[in-house]
Amino acid sequence: MSTSATIDNMSVADSNESLLAIPLSSFRTSYLQCDIYIQREKNGIPVLYRRRSHPLEEADLERLHKRGIRTLYISKSNEEAFRRQIDEEVLQNESIPLDERYRELLKINEAVFVQAFRGGKLDDLVRFSDKFACQLSELVCRHDLIVDELFAIMEFDNGTYTHSVNVATYCLLLADRLGITDTAELKYIAAGALLHDIGKRHVQLAVLNSPSPLTAEQRKHIQQHPTMGFRELALRKDQTWGQMMMTYEHHERVDGSGYPTGIKGNEIHPWARICSIADVFHALTSKRPYKAAMSTDEALAVIKKQSGTSFDMEMVKCWNTTLKKIPCLMA
Numbered sequence: 001m002s003t004s005a006t007i008d009n010m011s012v013a014d015s016n017e018s019l020l021a022i023p024l025s026s027f028r029t030s031y032l033q034c035d036i037y038i039q040r041e042k043n044g045i046p047v048l049y050r051r052r053s054h055p056l057e058e059a060d061l062e063r064l065h066k067r068g069i070r071t072l073y074i075s076k077s078n079e080e081a082f083r084r085q086i087d088e089e090v091l092q093n094e095s096i097p098l099d100e101r102y103r104e105l106l107k108i109n110e111a112v113f114v115q116a117f118r119g120g121k122l123d124d125l126v127r128f129s130d131k132f133a134c135q136l137s138e139l140v141c142r143h144d145l146i147v148d149e150l151f152a153i154m155e156f157d158n159g160t161y162t163h164s165v166n167v168a169t170y171c172l173l174l175a176d177r178l179g180i181t182d183t184a185e186l187k188y189i190a191a192g193a194l195l196h197d198i199g200k201r202h203v204q205l206a207v208l209n210s211p212s213p214l215t216a217e218q219r220k221h222i223q224q225h226p227t228m229g230f231r232e233l234a235l236r237k238d239q240t241w242g243q244m245m246m247t248y249e250h251h252e253r254v255d256g257s258g259y260p261t262g263i264k265g266n267e268i269h270p271w272a273r274i275c276s277i278a279d280v281f282h283a284l285t286s287k288r289p290y291k292a293a294m295s296t297d298e299a300l301a302v303i304k305k306q307s308g309t310s311f312d313m314e315m316v317k318c319w320n321t322t323l324k325k326i327p328c329l330m331a
């Protein structure tokens with residue numbers, strides 16, 4: 001790293017600029033339309049690392065990696081420009097394989113989503129999810145992204161981010177299979193899925209991350225999340241009815257055995273019926289402290305068993321067809 005390109009020990013604490021964490025691996029040598037900050041010590045205040053006018057070179061990235069640096073920071077006011085650049089240079093770049101672009105999209109959005117979900121403002125989370133949903137639906141609903149490639153790169157833990165992204169990805173695959181082709185509709189479905197558990201922001205972390213199965217009282221508390229999420233979204237003017245219903249009705253079941261209201265069949269919004277399959281499928285295939293993850297075919301068998309009782313029969317058929325296209329998983 002040339003000394004002229006680096007301004008050491010310049011604290012950003014006084015500048016009132018809030019910073020955004022970006023994984024080091026998301027930086028490319030050509031990405032440099034914003035100043036970059038670095039945290040030199042654990043829990044230290046990030047300081048200016050590189051001005052936008054100085055190029056970031058491959059050797060710099062390697063050096064940072066060797067030093068154990070995995071995160072760099074940019075100013076929040078540069079977020080828009082940074083994302084636009086990633087969008088143009090990576091996500092829309094036809095020479096980069098689609099599965100790599102999907103992985104990049106997930107990586108670049110993780111820190112912001114997690115930050116916004118716990119503690120951030122609802123407004124930031126909603127607007128962020130909207131942009132994220134556009135990019136996700138564009139990648140997932142292109143028919144040249146093969147479903148088994150997608151499954152091969154997906155994570156299967158039960159963190160909020162993985163859950164939200166996987167549910168959104170499954171919703172898009174299922175919506176696509178159901179014949180929904182309208183770009184705006186697909187984007188709304190993806191955004192609704194990213195926010196379907198938004199009410200969990202009000203559930204105590206100790207309950208959410210409980211290492212053992214929930215008590216009846218804890219279950220009652222957690223079952224309020226669809227209502228809490230719906231109430232918040234309903235106060236806004238930028239949510240479609242379908243998106244709000246994905247939040248409110250994703251735990252309803254077609255036989256009326258779900259919550260919060262116990263409505264049945266077609267009374268449940270179709271996007272919420274899509275979301276309920278995606279939601280349960282991800283819950284079954286992810287591991288929890290008290291249970292192992294099911295394989296894809298085991299989880300599909302559970303969903304099929306509840307076809308017509310918990311889940312919409314037609315949608316279960318479509319989900320089955322989608323997964324049957326993954327020969328390595330269904331062997």
Ligand SMILES: [Fe+2]
Pocket residue numbers: 196197225250251
């Ligand atoms: Fe939920």
Ligand SMILES: [Fe+2]
Pocket residue numbers: 163167196197279
């Ligand atoms: Fe969920």
